[in-house]
Amino acid sequence: MGIIGEFSELYLFPNGLFITIQLAITSLLGSLVLGTVIALFRIAPLVPLRWLGGGYVEFFRNTPLLVQLFFLYFATPYIGIYLGEPDTFGFRAAALGLTLYHAAYVAEIVRGGLLAVDKGQIEAARSLGLTYLGMLREVQLPQTFRAVIPPLGNIGIALVKNTSLAATIGVADLLFAGDIVESRTFRAEEAYAAVAILYLSLTIPLGILVNYLEKRMLVAR
Amino acid sequence: MIEFRDVHKHYGSLHVLNGIDLQVAEREVVVVIGPSGSGKSTLIRTINRLEPIESGTLVVNGTPVHDRKVDVNKLRRDVGMVFQSFNLFPHLTALQNVMLAPTKVKGIPRGTAREKGIALLTKVGIPEKADVHPVRLSGGQQQRVAIARALAMDPKVMLFDEPTSALDAEMIREVLDVMRDLAREGMTMIVVTHEVGFAREASNRVVFMDGGRIIEDSPTAQFFERPREERARQFLSRVIHH
Numbered sequence: 001m002g003i004i005g006e007f008s009e010l011y012l013f014p015n016g017l018f019i020t021i022q023l024a025i026t027s028l029l030g031s032l033v034l035g036t037v038i039a040l041f042r043i044a045p046l047v048p049l050r051w052l053g054g055g056y057v058e059f060f061r062n063t064p065l066l067v068q069l070f071f072l073y074f075a076t077p078y079i080g081i082y083l084g085e086p087d088t089f090g091f092r093a094a095a096l097g098l099t100l101y102h103a104a105y106v107a108e109i110v111r112g113g114l115l116a117v118d119k120g121q122i123e124a125a126r127s128l129g130l131t132y133l134g135m136l137r138e139v140q141l142p143q144t145f146r147a148v149i150p151p152l153g154n155i156g157i158a159l160v161k162n163t164s165l166a167a168t169i170g171v172a173d174l175l176f177a178g179d180i181v182e183s184r185t186f187r188a189e190e191a192y193a194a195v196a197i198l199y200l201s202l203t204i205p206l207g208i209l210v211n212y213l214e215k216r217m218l219v220a221r
Numbered sequence: 222m223i224e225f226r227d228v229h230k231h232y233g234s235l236h237v238l239n240g241i242d243l244q245v246a247e248r249e250v251v252v253v254i255g256p257s258g259s260g261k262s263t264l265i266r267t268i269n270r271l272e273p274i275e276s277g278t279l280v281v282n283g284t285p286v287h288d289r290k291v292d293v294n295k296l297r298r299d300v301g302m303v304f305q306s307f308n309l310f311p312h313l314t315a316l317q318n319v320m321l322a323p324t325k326v327k328g329i330p331r332g333t334a335r336e337k338g339i340a341l342l343t344k345v346g347i348p349e350k351a352d353v354h355p356v357r358l359s360g361g362q363q364q365r366v367a368i369a370r371a372l373a374m375d376p377k378v379m380l381f382d383e384p385t386s387a388l389d390a391e392m393i394r395e396v397l398d399v400m401r402d403l404a405r406e407g408m409t410m411i412v413v414t415h416e417v418g419f420a421r422e423a424s425n426r427v428v429f430m431d432g433g434r435i436i437e438d439s440p441t442a443q444f445f446e447r448p449r450e451e452r453a454r455q456f457l458s459r460v461i462h463h
Contacts, residue, residue, distance in 0.1 A: 118308070120304060120306050120308040121308055121310065123271055123304070123308065124302075124304060124308035124309075124310070124367075125310075126271070126294075126297065127269050127271060127297055127300070127301075127302040127371075128297065128298075128321070128322035128326065128370070128371070128374060129294050129295070129297040129298040129322060129326040129374060130294070130321075130322065130325060130326055131294050134325055134326070138310075138321060138325055139310055142312050143310075143311065143312055146312060
């Protein structure tokens with residue numbers, strides 16, 4: 001009969017999948033926005049902003065994600081940082097940790113893309129009277145995002161997989177669902193195979209989406 | 222309208238602008254020529270502050286360009302610039318390139334900006350390319366869109382920094398035709414170029430630069446018939462006979 005026979009446990013998977021999707025989308029959007037801001041800091045005309053951006057990237061890229069999550073989950077209550085009530089606390093800590101960590105990688109990719117935009121583009125925009133921020137918004141950032149879609153896609157896929165670390169701080173995500181099913185049925189091979197397949201059902205479509213976006217942007221360029 | 226007074230600038234040990242004094246009046250067309258590395262491009266790029274200067278004064282439309290208190294973005298609205306490498310925005314269509322500054326800088330409604338953009342693309346002879354991205358345009362077409370883009374801000378002065386140097390012979394002509402029309406309409410223009418034919422036909426004055434200095438500044442006819450300076454004479458014999 002196998003796992004399909006244990007009907008009473010199966011509802012755990014869609015619930016876990018839903019939490020994983022929520023966590024991934026929240027953290028992905030968060031890290032894109034935060035990473036872009038950090039990247040802009042890193043190339044800013046003001047030196048202190050550049051230091052701040054550089055320090056951020058070095059810190060979050062060079063410490064393990066799991067340690068960051070443990071810190072946010074276990075240590076924040078002791079240092080007076082309030083992340084939510086017990087029922088939402090784990091999810092928020094996980095979303096924040098995933099955002100902070102992946103923003104460092106996004107920042108490095110976006111910074112590279114910003115620097116790769118031809119200097120003539122910037123001069124042309126500024127000579128039309130656009131302000132520095134206007135130039136960023138209308139000219140430099142749009143060209144940057146078109147160029148960095150493939151590496152950003154890689155970060156997105158890594159992020160989806162890294163959401164599984166949230167299970168270690170009590171978030172009832174996909175891996176957590178697998179753990180419960182395994183502990184109730186003692187069918188580890190089927191439980192974790194199902195979990196792996198469900199992760200694939202997220203990452204493979206994401207990869208296809210990234211390829212599609214890349215092709216569309218190439219036409220426009 | 223534009224006045225340089227004893228302007229200096231260095232790149233490291235190179236004295237790229239060495240005591241520039243120059244005046245350009247409204248509706249005047251001035252061509253700047255000279256050997257490469259003579260400071261022509263740097264000179265023209267100081268006018269809209271793409272290059273800072275170290276000393277001297279430069280006044281454009283009554284504004285001291287390099288004064289720290291001056292809002293450079295406001296100044297640049299009145300100074301159109303056309304580059305050697307076109308620098309069209311590749312992610313925008315030809316028409317969107319032309320509409321960008323009027324809508325984002327001046328806040329002109331999209332409909333009005335669109336009409337004006339199409340009128341400008343018609344003026345430079347390529348209204349049918351309005352919805353095409355720059356990659357699908359020839360060099361000459363790209364440069365004409367770039368001219369339309371600069372004109373869209375209704376500038377009081379147009380700066381051309383070697384506008385035809387990256388083009389094939391046949392495309393040079395189509396760009397120069399557009400520039401000649403502009404000159405005829407009374408646009409104030411400063412043009413860095415090696416196109417002697419354009420200088421003869423369309424300019425009022427020729428400024429010859431070498432080694433960061435203005436060596437000669439004469440009315441066009443006089444400059445080509447009897448240049449005063451030996452170095453200008455040598456340069457002319459090279460560019461005309463090659």
